[in-house]
Amino acid sequence: MNDPDAGGAGRSWAETAPLSAVALRVNDEVRRLEVDPRTSLLDALREHLHLSGTKKGCDHGQCGACTVLINGRRVNSCLTLAVMHEDDEIVTIEGLGDLDSLHAMQRSFVERDGFQCGYCTPGQICSAVGMLAEVGAGWPSHATADVASPRIALTDEEIRERMSGNICRCAAYPNIVAAIRAVAKAGTQ
Amino acid sequence: MIGQPLDRIDGPLKVTGQAIYAYEHWEPGQPLYGVIVGATVGKGRITRIDTDSAEHAPGVRMVMTHRNAPEQGARDESVPMEYWRAQPVLTSPDIHYHGEPVALVVAETLEQARAAAALVHVEYAAGRGRFDFAAYEDEAYAPKEANGGFPTDTEVGDFDTGFSTADVRIDQRYTTPYELSMPMELHACLVQPRGEDLIVYVSCQIVDAALASIASTLRIDPARIYIITPFVGGGFGSKLGIHAETILAAIAARALREPVKVALTRQQIFQLVGMRPTSSQRVRLGAGRDGRLVAVAHDVTMATNPDIEFAEQTAATTRSLYAAPHRLTTHRLTPLDLPRGADVRAPGEAPGLLAVESAMDELADALGIDPVELRIRNEPAVDPESGVPFSDRHLVECLREGARRFGWEHRPTTPASMREGRWLVGYGMAAAIRKHFQGQATVRVRLEADGTAVVQTDMTDIGTGTYTILTQVAADGLGLPPERVRIELGRSELPTSWGSGGSWGAANSSTATHRACVAVREKLLVTACGDTGSPLHGLDPAEAVFAEGSVRIGGADEALSEILARNHPDGVQAEGETRFMGDDPNYAAYSIHTYGAHFAEVGVDADTAEIRLRRMLGVFSVGRVLNPKTTRSQLIGGMIWGVGAALQEEAVVDLRSGAFVNRDLAQYLMPVHADIPDVDAVVLDGYDDKANVLGMKGVGELGICGAGPAIANAVFNATGVRVRDFPITLEKVLPGLPLMDT
Numbered sequence: 053m054n055d056p057d058a059g060g061a062g063r064s065w066a067e068t069a070p071l072s073a074v075a076l077r078v079n080d081e082v083r084r085l086e087v088d089p090r091t092s093l094l095d096a097l098r099e100h101l102h103l104s105g106t107k108k109g110c111d112h113g114q115c116g117a118c119t120v121l122i123n124g125r126r127v128n129s130c131l132t133l134a135v136m137h138e139d140d141e142i143v144t145i146e147g148l149g150d151l152d153s154l155h156a157m158q159r160s161f162v163e164r165d166g167f168q169c170g171y172c173t174p175g176q177i178c179s180a181v182g183m184l185a186e187v188g189a190g191w192p193s194h195a196t197a198d199v200a201s202p203r204i205a206l207t208d209e210e211i212r213e214r215m216s217g218n219i220c221r222c223a224a225y226p227n228i229v230a231a232i233r234a235v236a237k238a239g240t241q
Numbered sequence: 242m243i244g245q246p247l248d249r250i251d252g253p254l255k256v257t258g259q260a261i262y263a264y265e266h267w268e269p270g271q272p273l274y275g276v277i278v279g280a281t282v283g284k285g286r287i288t289r290i291d292t293d294s295a296e297h298a299p300g301v302r303m304v305m306t307h308r309n310a311p312e313q314g315a316r317d318e319s320v321p322m323e324y325w326r327a328q329p330v331l332t333s334p335d336i337h338y339h340g341e342p343v344a345l346v347v348a349e350t351l352e353q354a355r356a357a358a359a360l361v362h363v364e365y366a367a368g369r370g371r372f373d374f375a376a377y378e379d380e381a382y383a384p385k386e387a388n389g390g391f392p393t394d395t396e397v398g399d400f401d402t403g404f405s406t407a408d409v410r411i412d413q414r415y416t417t418p419y420e421l422s423m424p425m426e427l428h429a430c431l432v433q434p435r436g437e438d439l440i441v442y443v444s445c446q447i448v449d450a451a452l453a454s455i456a457s458t459l460r461i462d463p464a465r466i467y468i469i470t471p472f473v474g475g476g477f478g479s480k481l482g483i484h485a486e487t488i489l490a491a492i493a494a495r496a497l498r499e500p501v502k503v504a505l506t507r508q509q510i511f512q513l514v515g516m517r518p519t520s521s522q523r524v525r526l527g528a529g530r531d532g533r534l535v536a537v538a539h540d541v542t543m544a545t546n547p548d549i550e551f552a553e554q555t556a557a558t559t560r561s562l563y564a565a566p567h568r569l570t571t572h573r574l575t576p577l578d579l580p581r582g583a584d585v586r587a588p589g590e591a592p593g594l595l596a597v598e599s600a601m602d603e604l605a606d607a608l609g610i611d612p613v614e615l616r617i618r619n620e621p622a623v624d625p626e627s628g629v630p631f632s633d634r635h636l637v638e639c640l641r642e643g644a645r646r647f648g649w650e651h652r653p654t655t656p657a658s659m660r661e662g663r664w665l666v667g668y669g670m671a672a673a674i675r676k677h678f679q680g681q682a683t684v685r686v687r688l689e690a691d692g693t694a695v696v697q698t699d700m701t702d703i704g705t706g707t708y709t710i711l712t713q714v715a716a717d718g719l720g721l722p723p724e725r726v727r728i729e730l731g732r733s734e735l736p737t738s739w740g741s742g743g744s745w746g747a748a749n750s751s752t753a754t755h756r757a758c759v760a761v762r763e764k765l766l767v768t769a770c771g772d773t774g775s776p777l778h779g780l781d782p783a784e785a786v787f788a789e790g791s792v793r794i795g796g797a798d799e800a801l802s803e804i805l806a807r808n809h810p811d812g813v814q815a816e817g818e819t820r821f822m823g824d825d826p827n828y829a830a831y832s833i834h835t836y837g838a839h840f841a842e843v844g845v846d847a848d849t850a851e852i853r854l855r856r857m858l859g860v861f862s863v864g865r866v867l868n869p870k871t872t873r874s875q876l877i878g879g880m881i882w883g884v885g886a887a888l889q890e891e892a893v894v895d896l897r898s899g900a901f902v903n904r905d906l907a908q909y910l911m912p913v914h915a916d917i918p919d920v921d922a923v924v925l926d927g928y929d930d931k932a933n934v935l936g937m938k939g940v941g942e943l944g945i946c947g948a949g950p951a952i953a954n955a956v957f958n959a960t961g962v963r964v965r966d967f968p969i970t971l972e973k974v975l976p977g978l979p980l981m982d983t
């Protein structure tokens with residue numbers, strides 16, 4: 053790291069870092085960016101693409117507000133750099149559904165009041181969509197009674213365990229679980 | 242519409258990511274980014290600060306420290322409420338608490354600002370700080386009054402005699418930790434200079450307070466400041482006022498003549514926005530063998546910042562809770578060199594009821610009386626200290642209904658006697674009470690010529706449901722379908738209110754909205770009934786019914802749009818107002834509170850003492866409910882805060898440096914999904930005609946009140962171990978666990 057007292061008029065390593073070109077595929081659109089290599093995917097979405105539906109709650113992988121889907125898997129976008137995602141398929145809350153056609157999970161959150169302030173909500177919803185896919189693929193969790201079983205029963209405990217990376221300070225948890233449960237039920241009928 | 246479980250009006254915006262929070266506005270164009278550098282000592286003085294490297298780092302536009310920060314207005318205690326006062330920063334080299342801002346770095350990108358912030362080199366002469374509450378607890382002083390305007394001390398009867406002659410006595414000390422609001426949206430502010438004006442996008446609960454605070458700190462005319470805050474990602478007290486992010490963004494934007502935005506990091510939120518101070522509470526209860534209390538004392542000592550006094554009203558709630566002829570409550574403060582104390586959701590009740598409702602459980606146990614029954618036996622006929630009647634008290638109904646629904650009769654009467662496999666199972670309960678406050682609010686309602694209504698106020702929606710309930714109130718008030726009502730909130734040019742806080746926002750703004758609608762209706766009726774062209778001409782306006790976009794009087798009716806077209810081509814508008822409670826005689830003549838009863842079942846691992854909440858129910862009485870869906874959400878949210886307070890939340894001070902050592906979300910534990918099983922809230926039908934014209938009261942904080950002690954009491958019932966030092970973590974329970982054969 054740079055030593056500020058070591059002369060060189062405080063020229064930091066940052067100055068020598070050139071901008072990096074990256075093409076992100078966000079919500080089915082290719083977006084070409086020139087970003088500082090230090091730019092997190094979260095900041096690229098929010099500050100460069102103005103897709104502010106993806107939220108920053110901690111910037112350290114501790115709250116889940118920044119959850120997006122990358123190639124179908126949920127990822128904390130604050131913990132990964134934008135330049136690492138050339139060619140990856142990124143879906144944010146804006147890509148799941150819009151005001152005219154809500155995604156089933158979005159609609160279910162509205163109906164069950166799965167939020168209050170709404171700040172953790174995009175992360176909860178992206179996480180819930182990714183989580184259901186993980187369960188569908190048979191990935192076990194700490195709450196799975198039989199990890200050898202190819203089919204995982206989506207109990208409330210499963211939902212809660214798998215959603216625990218998404219903090220809601222408004223504590224809409226019971227309603228979030230109800231919203232996810234309703235979508236899962238509808239999907240299996 | 243009132244009373245209907247309408248889905249949140251702003252719900253679709255929130256679930257699609259279209260609700261825009263403070264840091265996310267792009268109307269001003271590309272902003273500069275500010276990053277705050279905090280002190281790394283808890284007390285002392287800056288001896289050297291070298292900003293040269295940072296200033297020369299790429300993209301940096303400004304480095305501000307106490308040496309070059311502009312002169313700011315001083316915090317003025319003659320301004321009655323803290324949140325309206327100036328909040329100067331970077332005023333001197335003195336460090337008052339760990340993390341205090343020492344510099345702001347502004348650069349073209351966030352990455353550049355963050356990197357340059359790391360280059361600001363600060364040297365300190367560390368002083369000897371007072372950080373250890375326990376060490377200085379005995380040096381506490383009596384504040385002039387407690388937060389919320391409550392008297393510091395109260396005394397009724399002769400406590401000492403009453404207590405010493407009681408048949409059964411409980412005398413225990415309870416401690417509660419530093420706790421933080423921790424809204425999920427980071428505290429953030431974006432300021433755009435426009436000529437001499439400042440457009441301020443800020444995450445705050447009270448627009449009027451933010452405006453006054455910025456104006457007096459920057460010493461500019463409040464008329465030059467425009468606050469915009471359509472969505473706030475949670476507040477819970479920490480956004481009642483504005484903090485360093487807002488002042489520094491405003492100063493930098495003014496100096497640089499460009500938009501600047503600053504967000505606190507999650508770690509800085511542990512240092513810069515206030516906290517619930519730690520408390521030590523002595524509770525003494527003296528009762529007869531029949532369980533009737535003869536003496537109640539609640540003596541509270543809490544920490545305070547030495548410069549910005551905050552006396553949480555922790556004993557105040559005890560004054561209205563149970564009957565007893567001899568009573569005593571006191572508040573004392575110990576100054577420590579820690580961040581300021583401030584309102585955190587349910588200030589007073591949250592820590593106070595942890596102590597008092599635990600003590601009541603101890604009394605029930607000592608007497609061998611059921612805890613629900615004990616509370617019913619101590620139900621007062623009038624407010625036990627002020628002697629005034631209750632406006633609408635239904636605590637006993639909440640207790641009975643909760644016990645019935647929860648299956649309280651299955652509670653093991655002997656602690657540590659119910660076991661399910663590895664789990665020791667216990668039930669606990671506690672009462673909930675919270676004073677209902679009323680504050681100023683003005684709302685303008687305009688009925689447009691096309692028959693749609695616009696409701697305008699600077700009130701905020703911090704997740705509380707303001708958009709939704711005001712829609713319902715206005716729809717009812719004007720007889721319109723909710724789609725024809727539009728709500729505009731969170732802008733300083735709109736009529737002012739005291740915002741969201743103290744659970745008063747809903748009632749203040751709804752009542753004012755209702756009054757504005759009544760005034761609009763009157764204007765319409767005067768013209769319609771006086772208009773020979775109207776079918777309503779000459780009819781009695783007192784008989785008018787507004788429904789489905791029409792006005793009906795007896796058998797005649799006319800569409801609003803026609804009345805408007807003929808008589809009010811520009812629409813009709815009126816304002817409605819809610820007064821501060823100090824100017825409303827009902828608030829002196831009656832004891833106005835909300836009530837509830839919490840019931841919890843926990844399992845405690847017989848070997849590890851791991852505590853798991855298994856289910857929880859709250860039954861509440863809050864007057865009239867405007868929207869059962871959003872009300873339940875608020876109450877459940879509060880109850881879950883109680884779970885955090887009972888079992889998890891604690892900001893831990895490093896006694897050498899005064900730093901909160903666990904200042905992030907991985908180490909400051911708050912409830913997550915897996916911690917929260919089945920939690921439900923039920924609200925009794927009600928109407929408090931003394932509170933306001935709508936009969937409603939606040940619900941935002943009631944859910945926490947008593948939720949924590951219900952869990953604490955369940956842990957005791959499960960294990961026989963009474964932990965009086967919150968939060969109840971497993972290492973405090975483990976040594977006392979009964980030995981069992983497995």
Ligand code: FES
Nearest residue numbers: 109111113116130
């Ligand atoms: S912002 Fe990424 S996990 Fe919190």
Ligand code: FES
Nearest residue numbers: 168170220221222
């Ligand atoms: S809805 Fe506010 S944090 Fe989850």
